[in-house]
Amino acid sequence: MTVPQESLVEALVERLAGMATADRRADFERALADRTETEILGVRMGEVFALADEHLDLPLDAVRALLRRPEHEARVLALSVLGRRAKRSRAGDPWLDAALALYLEEHDRIVSWDLVDLAALYVLGRAVLESDRRVLDELTASADPLRQRSALMATLTLVRHRETSDAVRLATGMLASPAEQLQRTVGALLREVGKVDESLLVAVLEREAPRMTAIALRFATERLDPGERARLRAGRVA
Numbered sequence: 580m581t582v583p584q585e586s587l588v589e590a591l592v593e594r595l596a597g598m599a600t601a602d603r604r605a606d607f608e609r610a611l612a613d614r615t616e617t618e619i620l621g622v623r624m625g626e627v628f629a630l631a632d633e634h635l636d637l638p639l640d641a642v643r644a645l646l647r648r649p650e651h652e653a654r655v656l657a658l659s660v661l662g663r664r665a666k667r668s669r670a671g672d673p674w675l676d677a678a679l680a681l682y683l684e685e686h687d688r689i690v691s692w693d694l695v696d697l698a699a700l701y702v703l704g705r706a707v708l709e710s711d712r713r714v715l716d717e718l719t720a721s722a723d724p725l726r727q728r729s730a731l732m733a734t735l736t737l738v739r740h741r742e743t744s745d746a747v748r749l750a751t752g753m754l755a756s757p758a759e760q761l762q763r764t765v766g767a768l769l770r771e772v773g774k775v776d777e778s779l780l781v782a783v784l785e786r787e788a789p790r791m792t793a794i795a796l797r798f799a800t801e802r803l804d805p806g807e808r809a810r811l812r813a814g815r816v817a
Contacts, residue, residue, distance in 0.1 A: 587637075588644045594630060595652045598622045607651075616690040617651040627652050631659035635667070639674075639681055646681075646688045654694055662698035665705055679706045682729075683714070689725055692760050699729040704736025712745060719749055724758035731764045735771060743772050747783055754790055766791075766798025773802060781807065788814035 604621025611619060637660050645657035661678050668675050682702045689695055707715055718730035731753070734746040750765045750772075773780030780799070788796055788811055796815055800808040 584638065584641050584644060587641050588648070591630070591634070591641075591645065591656065592648060592650060592653055595620055595622050595627065595650065595656065598626045599652075611651070611691075617654065618649045620650050620652045622652045624655065627655045628659055628663075631656055631663055634660060635664045639677055643681055643685060646685050654688060654690075655697065658689070658694055658697035662701045665698070665701035668705070670705075670709055675702070675705055675709075678702050679714075686723075686726055686729070689729075692725070692728060695725055695728045695732060699732035700735055703729055703733035707733050707745075708736050708740060708742075715745060715749060719752060724756060724761045727753060727756070727758075728761055728764050731761075731768050735768060738768070738771050738775055741775050743775055743779060746772055747779070751783065751787055754787060754792070754795065759792075759794060762792045762795040763798055766795035769795075769799035770802055773799070777803070781811070784811045785814065788812070791815060 599621040601621065603623060604619055607619045607621055634656075642657045642660055645653045648654065648657075661682060665675060665678055679702055682698060703714070715730045715733060718726045721727060730749055731746075734749055737743070738746050746768055750768045753761060753765050756762065756765075769780060769783065772783070781803075784791075784796070784799060791799070793815065796812055800811050803811070
């Protein structure tokens with residue numbers, strides 16, 4: 580017998596609540612003190628990920644309902660299901676298109692950097708690797724740093740397939756963002772470009788270092804030879 584969606588979602592939230600401890604909740608609340616959009620239950624992330632692995636066949640309507648819940652761990656569960664199933668899906672699987680649509684439609688529920696990272700790499704990344712990449716520009720055109728991070732994380736999938744042009748274009752287009760976490764992402768993405776083509780990374784940094792933040796430049800150069808790293812960092816305007 581099929582379990583009604585509402586009952587399934589409630590049962591999953593009850594399982595999460597049963598895993599929660601007061602100590603973990605206190606730790607998370609200290610770490611996430613600036614987060615007001617969600618409630619913290621206090622569940623270790625490894626336990627949430629294990630629960631996601633048990634429910635990779637969760638209907639997308641139930642995933643959407645979890646993402647709309649107020650509990651942070653419920654949203655972690657929803658996005659973990661999306662990301663982990665997308666990673667395992669075959670190219671051309673219609674589920675990937677449906678998962679992408681859900682991710683974009685519910686992006687307002689993705690209210691923190693850690694939530695972006697659970698699914699963007701594979702849900703968005705697989706989509707842009709296999710089809711139209713206009714979604715990258717739509718996300719980066721937003722004033723929302725979390726949507727911009729989603730786009731950057733998606734291009735990491737392209738970089739891992741040795742396609743660097745979109746990653747460089749998007750990363751350099753966000754150098755003026757005041758969001759520190761986004762600057763970390765920009766630098767980390769450029770660092771990954773350097774793993775594929777170090778000469779390209781050096782050329783980009785020679786051109787862009789004067790307008791990069793210190794944190795973006797630090798992340799971008801951390802795998803370079805110490806002498807090259809020092810030379811490029813010296814090119815930044817203080």
